[in-house]
Amino acid sequence: MALLEVEDLRVAFGASTAVDGVSFSVPEGKVVGLVGESGCGKSVTSLAIMGLLPKRRNGRPAPVTASRPVTVEAADGGTVAAPTGPPPSATAVAPVLRRRGSGADVSGRAVFDGTDLLSLAPAAMRRRRGKDLAMVFQDPLSSLNPVVPIGRQITEVLERHRGLKGDKASKEAANLLDRVGIPDPTRRLKEYPHQLSGGMRQRVLIAIAVACNPRLLIADEPTTALDVTIQAQILELLKDLVEAEGTALLMITHDLGVVAGICDEVNVLYSGRVVESAPVRELFAAPTHPYTVGLLGSIPRLDLPIHEPLTPIRGSIADVIRWHDGCAFAPRCDRVAAPCVAGEPALVGAVHAHRCVMAEEVA
Amino acid sequence: MRTSPTPIRRALAAAAGAAMALGLLAACGSDGESGGDADTAEDFDFSCPERTDGEPAADAARNDSQPFVFGTPGDPTSLDPILASDGETFRVNRQVFDTLLDADCTDTVPGLAESYEQNEEGTEWTFHLREGVTFHDGQALDGAAVCKNFERWANFKAGYQSPNFTYYYSSVFGGFAENDPAMGIEAESIYKGCAADGLDVTISLSKYTSSFPGAFTLESLSIISPASIDAVADAAIPTADSPLPEYTQTVGTLAGTGPYKLESWDHSSQEVVLTRNDEYFGEPAKVKTVIFKTISDETARRQALEAGDIHGYDLAAPADAQSLLDAGYQVPVRGVFNLLYLAYTQSHAPLEDHAVREALSYAIDRERIVNSVLPAGGMVATQFMPPSLEGYSEDVATYDYDAEKAKQMLADAGAEDLSITFCYPTDVTRPYMPAPKDIFDMISSDLQAAGVTVEAKPITWVDYIPTTRSGECPLYLLGWTGDFADPYNFLGTWFATESTEWGFDNQEVFDAIATANTEPDQATRVDLWKTANEAVMEELPGLPISSSPPSIAFAPDVYPPDVSPLTREDFSQVYFTTGS
């Protein structure tokens, strides 16, 4: 039994489904990647596990919310349909999640250490959040409260979960800052987030997350907002922490390079479902799902001959059909065929699983 | 020299009081017909109405413990009476200071002087002062004290001479001993001197005017103690726009003789507190403490009374009177002593045509105005003075409402498509005109019914007087409340000479007024004023609309003072009653 077992997780905002039956597991002490483009449901998945999605109020259907824009862009650059909503960037989904007044319908199970997190009462979940499982967010500036000194932001979690108060808490906070590589930690405790650089802020966020030695750390695009040299620092730090403490890490990213560098296992998400999952080396060595293949072909690489043309996926992530009608990737797939839209494609395979009825052809 | 000691008459209370008229109106109002049985001058004696409320028992304990709070429309401005010309200041000062003569209803009655006499030319006025009167500061009243007051006034310097401060003094006496050219007072003073002999005091004038003896009742000419005069001798008003000296703003400097003493004046609370003067020469005040509090908003005053925050207030809106009466409040009716008129400025064609003026006069239903929007107790005016004054004539030409006749006359005069500008003031309520716009609306509706096109011209009050004075308005509403019983105070200010505000030149009218004004003999004078009134109404410079009393209201458990057409209520008469 893995530390975290997510089974058939579904999250819907009103009429639109953001996560559509995601299952994966995070074994103890391993780094598991959740990879995909904006709108694929990876952030929603993590927030659902953490219980940070706004609950829908009883008996009142949430208003229809904007969902991912749809654009049908044929290979020949033909038809264009109509998206609105936020631009498809990594952060685009988050505001949807945070809209109050509507809420998310969450179903499925997320069993953490024998307990289904999704069925926990809010108060019980609050007791575990920040303690047993913690999270690091993408934008370190906006994720820290601008008007509260960072020391306070760290000690409040120590106070809450470890019962540390006053000097003891401050001392521990300084230790934590030291541990995440912030020089002169005692002075830094009194500073405000805007006085720190981006990399420092992300270190502070990590310090907050690891303050109570959680068994599972969820990192949602922790390096996307950072410069590449800082990104390297932060990845290094995360790796070190995971190795030192044996913490399991759920790494959410769109960057296959990051995945290759840090993850043990990878789940590729597309339109709210896992389309491929495999140990990291197998995935990169033998990508099976056409979407994974397309992603890899889209990335310019430093280690390949220069000016080699890229092979992008056509269309945009908005061009989807519903999973129960067929493969959501079908509109963009080069190898689409009749079976693709004959019904729900199943996830096949064990260690290296994929959700493509035409997998043999691709291979 | 004919010295005729003038007997001072007590006012004769008339049988048919306006309090009764109120009941009458209420009774006939239900048939909803226009006031066919409305009260005209013939039905009433416009002396002050007699009180019919008896003398309910006083609540002695309450009179001593509970202040009587009276809501006033505005703040007083000065505790020195000579430096004021507004009713709110007079209301306060009248309780504290006394004048040589007093007014009851519109009649002149004894004040500090028990009696007076005048010489035949009306240039020497001798007053016989009461015995045993002491000022609040303990000084005794004598002729010398009175003279000291007159000498002080006559010798005012600099800013003290500005009509801004001493309007009434210079109106009555023309000027000062040494006129300050910077203050713009040019007329020569008619005050010649004052001679005291124990309790007798003689004021000499260089010229008689019909202002006397009424002027001696003016609150401005209140007598203050000699010590007070010395105390404020140094207070200067260097220019016309200087602030009033400090002593006029704080209590304790000036001492009067009145039934109340000043206790405090809190400017920020807009509150003046008076306490009983136990040494008062007359009947002592019933309530120990009287408070005047300013509530400038008309509706707020009524609500404060209804909520019990105050026990009485002045200038009740006509519309509120009935509701107050219905709820058990008292709204005693004052005698009428004002006049509202519609002026025809003859410099504007075709108003110089008598027939047009006459036609317009017939077109206006003045009874509706009096019956509907003016306070109860008002009457349609037939001439340019209220009926309680000497010289009121029953024989003036009248112009009763007749719309058909008006149309006909306009047609005959070739003015059937007359279009005319009609001015009225916007942001003001005057005692003679509680709601200018309503009256304007009604008149213009009547005029339009007679085929006249009315162009409304509303003007803010501060600009209204200069605009109408300059003759810019062909038609306009205006009026006047008398200061004291003096026909010249009404007719004289309007028709003594040719003026742009009326735009007519009728020497017959001017002469009639001048003759009456300078006639010292009363009987002759009365006839002369009647003649003058008839001449004016023959000329028809404007249409007198109404004389109506401003309403004053009191709580049910209060015995109100005798109400005065001059709004000179004496609050020492007030007390809380045990009843109701």
Added chain:
Amino acid sequence: MLRYTVKRLLQLSVALLGLSLLLFAWFKALPGGPENRLLPENATDQQREALRAALGLDEPVWTQYGEFLARIVRLDFGSSLSSGRPIATELAERLPATVELSLAAMLIAVGLGIPLGYLAAKRRGTWVDFSTVSGSLLGTCIPIFFLAAMLKVVFAQELGWLPTTFRLTAGADFTEVTGLRVFDGLITGELDIAWDAVRHLILPAIALSSIPLAVIVRITRASVLDVVGEDYVRTADAKGLKPATVRGRHVMRNAMLPIATIIGLLLGSLFAGAVLTESVFAFGGIGSFVYQATTERDYPALMGFILVIAVFYVVINLIVDLSYGLLDPRVRVRK
């Protein structure tokens, strides 16, 4: 910070100089001089002319402005045409009443507005939200003089719970310290006076608070909606903090920034709003004074009032800006 304050104050004095010139020119251009206010209606033309001359109204305009300015600098706004007293004295005497009323109104607006705004934001899109927001907006849609009159009819006349006018029952015996009656009553131990003053404050303060209340509800709602969408609130949630901590330390502390600005600006506007309220309740503050000055065309008084209000308004703005530093560390460092 000091640098900034000095800079702002310098700007203020320049602005005030401009304003004084503007006002002077404006009032000069108005027809109807003060003499019409000062004299009764049947004063003679000669008396009017005399007064105009005596008031120096026939001097060259620049001389008049010079004198005006010289006096303003000495805080001498001249004397009121209606009361004949120095305007500075009048304003100073009446200030405590208005301050007390404004503070009371602000207290109501803040005390009610922030929780209501928070509630509306929490329940965004529900009927709670709709009725809270609409209800507070309704307050702004009732002409203030009518609202005041209605409040009096209902609570003072019909129910008889509260007085309709004044700051204290007439003739009450109290000790004056600051001029804020409630406060004075409390510090001198005259609790009955304090209670009396509170009773007199309630209705006018409610009437006056209708507009700021609506503004604060809206701002709070928008501000809270903004903040709850922020990442750091999610971070706070992810820490498993108690809801009260999240609400207080993370949501409200940030949401207070715009609210504080608005409160400052509203305080300035309350002074102006007090004009109608105070006169309807005969409250006796600056508002009543201005109302009187308005109806009587007491231009010097109005001019003095506008200058004082302008200073007040700008100073409040400055205080708000400076207090930003206390509330928001980001600003503190930048300045």
Added chain:
Amino acid sequence: MSTEQHAEPHVPAQRTEGPDLSTAATGPVAAPLLEVEDLKVHFPIRRGIVVERVVGHVQAVDGVGLSIDSGGTYGLVGESGCGKTTFGRAVLRLEEPTGGRVRLGGDEVTAMKGEKLRRFRSKMQMVFQDPLGSLNPRHNVDMLLSEPLKVHGVGSKAERRKLAVETLDAVGLPKSVLERFPHEFSGGQRQRLGIARALMLRPDLIVCDEPVSALDVSIQAQVMNLLDELQDEFGLTYLVIAHDLAVVRHLSDRVGVMYLGKLVEEADSETIYEHPRHPYTKALLSAVPQPDPEVEANRERIILKGDLPSPANPPSGCRFRTRCPWAEDICAEVEPEWREAASGHKVACHFDL
């Protein structure tokens, strides 16, 4: 010289076939299309109570020189805050340079003013990072595309529309989108629109400021391919500004690396990735994660210490020394010279690493 050929801005540049015929005609050395010499952009820091005075400068760009051959692509790479965007804008005179010179096709852009400059803008265009923000939300595609022509007085309404349709076709959008508004498009399509607008005047130079960084991975590739295609089709010269080394490498012939307002290294893109000489370049390259677990597992990373210093107060000597693993005393004292370490390979470092 090719500037004459571009006199009519809307006429697509005629690409000369073969190895630079024009060079053969005019002389032995091909004059570059864009020449930038010692460009500086300093932002004054003002302070003062009554009279503001300048108390310092943010040296956003501090003496950068480079040149781009006609038809070439120059990639400028660096981390956020290094001044690359400011440099790009200063080249286009969207930011006022404090010093230095910019010449485009022989015309000195930095000397132009007013109407002349405005007219000249038809020869140089920009593609923005945020495709939505750079498109006026109230203008539909037709207005967006025809405005450049309109303000330069090109063509009739019908002609402008025709050209718009042609350009749309070139960027892979159908003419049916003309009536649509920017928010109705996906991110990739918006960037296509941004490129189309830049193309409308058929400019010589296009500055692409982070052209793909706001896009999803799968869309980035589409846009990069499109830029490649358009360069061939319209004979464009690109200045590509990006923080992503892989993207720059993919698009560019020549690459410059910027750090704190200065160039630290410049070389052909192949060379610079194969043999980086400046420690900063080395660190950058080593930091980029590669989508290959084998590579990642075996790679030696140079992890830089600390953060970027403030450009208002840059370190003395070599600006990179505060974070450089190889820094020595001399680095703090002497500013390294911008030298040619190998043929076509310039670097600003005291050492040969």
Added chain:
Amino acid sequence: MTIAKIEKLDRLIEATATARDARTGSLWRQSIRRMRRSPMAITGAVIVGLFVLVAVVGPWVAPYDPTAQTWGREVFLNRNIFPGPRPENWFGLDHLGRDMFSRMIVGARQTLLVGVVATFIGFIAGAFIGGIAAAAGTFGGRWGERLEAVIMRAVDVALAIPMLLLALSVAALLGPSLRTVMIAVGVAQIPIFARLLRGSMLAQAHSDYVLAAIAIGVPKGRIVVSHILPNSLGPVIVQATLVLATAIIEAAALSYLGLGNPDPGSAEWGTMLADAQRFLSGAPQLAIYPAIGIIVTALGFTLLGEAMRESLDPRLRRQE
């Protein structure tokens, strides 16, 4: 296997896409669509719609001449006799014997006129001042910045002058009239509009599309007029809606102070309310009809404005 354009795939795509079709169109159209879901907007729009309808058709459907004192001899305000609702006069008579119902209906137009004209004055003048300031500050160089600073400082101080006093001055200059009310209320709104437009324009001026326009070579004037201005008008238009409500209320306040519309020939709610305040004890209905008219109308505009603000607010929109 090559690209197979399968019929079914097209159909599926279409089905998914049509659900989104409603989200096309210009920003304004989108806002309107968003507002259709808001109870605030609906309530506001219904009220405003009814009000405008009455204002337009009022004079034709009013049963009587609103100015004729037809029943003048049946009203005695000094005795509190105000005939109330009856078959021929649905709302009863006013204090001069005019038909209240007709006055209410006809008054809607005057009231709307006051609101619209006052708002228009404030809008045009404020937008002009704010626009000049923003344009100068953005493109005018150092001198432009100074001009902007001067203008905005003046606007700040002007904000401090209470509207009441402004109105008073206007009234003193022009005499009390409906025109005065319109001008006074309008003038008082100028600084608000100016600040709003300037702030909005400055925000737009720093946006990328303005930079893009400069890069294209669009002349500065044209950038201001065709790029910055249209994108900045949203909040200003919202404000205009809110000011419409304010104007109607303020007009009533000015009437209460005696500065209002003195023309007896016209019926305007603010004036009617201010007039009727005198009869609050005897004939409260005379105040209540116009008061309800004003309150409901003002609320309608306010709700509509607030809903518009919300639907246009990019921060709030983001959360949808």
